[in-house]
Amino acid sequence: MTDILQRLYQILPLLPKETKFLVPHNFNHVFYDSLKALGISSPDKIVICKHDERLELGKLLWSPPATYSGMDLPEALEWVSNNITSWSLKQKQKLSTNTYSKKIYISRQDSDKRQLINEHELCIFLHSEGFKICTLSNLALADQVNLFQVAEIIIAPHGAGLVNLMFTNKGSYVLELFGSNVPRGGTCYWSISCCRGLNYYYLTGQSETSTSEDSNFTISVEKVKEWIRNIAIN
Numbered sequence: 001m002t003d004i005l006q007r008l009y010q011i012l013p014l015l016p017k018e019t020k021f022l023v024p025h026n027f028n029h030v031f032y033d034s035l036k037a038l039g040i041s042s043p044d045k046i047v048i049c050k051h052d053e054r055l056e057l058g059k060l061l062w063s064p065p066a067t068y069s070g071m072d073l074p075e076a077l078e079w080v081s082n083n084i085t086s087w088s089l090k091q092k093q094k095l096s097t098n099t100y101s102k103k104i105y106i107s108r109q110d111s112d113k114r115q116l117i118n119e120h121e122l123c124i125f126l127h128s129e130g131f132k133i134c135t136l137s138n139l140a141l142a143d144q145v146n147l148f149q150v151a152e153i154i155i156a157p158h159g160a161g162l163v164n165l166m167f168t169n170k171g172s173y174v175l176e177l178f179g180s181n182v183p184r185g186g187t188c189y190w191s192i193s194c195c196r197g198l199n200y201y202y203l204t205g206q207s208e209t210s211t212s213e214d215s216n217f218t219i220s221v222e223k224v225k226e227w228i229r230n231i232a233i234n
Helices: 002-014 030-039 076-090 119-128 142-150 160-167 189-195 221-233
Strands: 021-024 046-049 105-107 132-134 153-157 174-179 199-204
Touching: 002 076, 021 030, 030 076, 030 142, 076 142, 076 160, 076 189, 105 119, 119 132, 119 199, 119 221, 153 160, 153 221, 160 174, 160 189, 174 189, 174 221, 189 199, 199 221
Parallel strands: 021 046, 105 132, 105 153, 153 174, 174 199
Antiparallel strands: none
């Protein structure tokens, strides 16, 4: 998602007001809210395309990536983050203050891939350390922004929810969990962390299968404990 939104940073000022945007039909509510936050809020500006649909267009505009290195462009990411944060502050759907936590774990139990097999064991430990266990699929964009702005320690399996690191404050700690099959593009949240000045770490575990990068996996709870002890010392 950050790749798409950063492209808008480059082209939005150059586009005619009547420009419409082609959007895949399977994009979720968070992406649509992100477009609203960046000023693309009128329904007649968005054209939803089905997977096998063919369109005849008089003119098609395409924006190149913000960078060709695969890294994020710091000024583009900051533009996206600032606009979405400002928009979120105006929304009514916000987490109540007693649900905020400085320590959060993002679960993938609402996903059908890259689930943590021994998550129950890990969460028992994390609860004892004061972590709040969160799933993001039922949270509005404004809620996700608020959640990550307050968090100072974030632990999560590799997944789209970590795009919210763009809202996390400088100096916060991130531990990303991988199986033994690290997905292609697995450095994307490290890149966001670099742009935001976060302390990024990762752990690799054991994938359920040896071939799929989307396989469920286990992680060493002892290594997570050791990481938490180390950052507490620092």
